Amino acid sequence: MISVVIADDEPLARDELTYLLKQCKDIEIVGEATQGTEALEKILTLKPDVAFLDIHMPNLDGLTVARKLLEEDQTLMIVFATAYDKHAIQAFEVNAIDYLLKPFDQERVLKTVERIRQGVRHPKNDSQNEALHNSLMDILKKMGRESISAATGQVRAPKISKLAVQGEDSVVLIDPQDILYVYRENRDVFIKTTNKVYTTKYTLQTLEEKLASYPFFHAHRSYLVNLNFVHELVPWFNGAYTLILNDEKRSKVPVSRAYVKALKDLLEI
Incomplete structure (x- = not known):
């Protein structure tokens, strides 16, 4: 059996990954952690074969935890979880990092x-271990959307109170709490508020990261929805659902079958 510890401060993400890994008969999940210091302690104690680390966790971020773990155990395999676009994390695809x-x-x-x-x-082998350690610094350099503290080496996720988007004649600052949902059509991403739709240059993944401290749920590959606006959950087709929002237009947001369980667990249905 291959032993695994999962560290992620988002319950939905942790449950989803646990569910998917349990489909593999040779994978055994021996522990879970919700923040960096807990992850470090559990992994060093349980000594799993693999650690799944979220990039952003309280106390210690995933990259800091990974560096500390590699100093203690050169045989540990590490897999990072992130909401970043693939182009921003190409450095992950080196050596044993995934x-x-x-x-x-x-x-x-x-x-x-x-x-x-x-x-x-x-x-x-030893040379691969050295390359694995060095590649962590490459990852830090490639994450230009984050600020890195030279003193601590820790990655800080941006905290926002307003989201800047392009209006008709100016840049508009939107309160994230006023966003009903975010959606993607082809390569374009749009932000829907109660009375307007804005075009944004952000990717859906980047917006999910920026809005992580607000109650947004990834209901579909192309949709993020603000759960504060959800009024009804209606069965649709083949296990999928539709969310009816409580705005005047009773906007509808699809929930794909892959995300229904996580949503029901979140809403305690």
């Missing part, structure tokens, strides 16, 4: 598990 984009995709998780199996069959 990454999973949020929301998790079952096919991608299975690919990660296969990489883990290969890692168990063919352990890293």
Whole structure:
């Protein structure tokens, strides 16, 4: 069996990853953590084969935890979880490091598990371990959307009270609490408020990261919805649902089958 510890401060993300990994008969989840220091302690105590680390966690971020773990255990395999766009995290695809984009995709998780199996069959040598450690610094450099403290080496997720978007003749500052939902059409991403739709240059993944401290749920590959505006959850087709919002137009947001369980758990349905 391949032993795994999952560290993520988001209950929905943690539950979703746990569910997907449990589909693999040779994977055993031996522990979970909700913040960085707890993750560090549990992993060092339980000594799993693999640690799944969220990039942003309280106390210690995932990258700091990874560096500390590698100093203690050179045999540990690490997989990062992140909401970042693939172009911003190409450094993850080096040596034994892997990454999973949020929301998790079952096919991608299975690919990660296969990489883990290969890692168990063919352990890293000293030169690979050194390259693995060095690649962590490359990851930090590539995350230009975050500010990095030179004193601590920790990554700080941006905290926003307003979101800047392009209006017709000016830049408009939107309160995230006024956003009903965010959606993507082809390559374009839009932000819907109660009375207007704004175009944004942000990717959906970037907006999910920026809005992480607000009650937004990734209901569909192309939708983020503000749960504060949800009025009804209506069955639709083939296990999918539709959310009816409480604005005047009773806006509708689709919930794909892959996200229904997480939403029901969140709403305690």
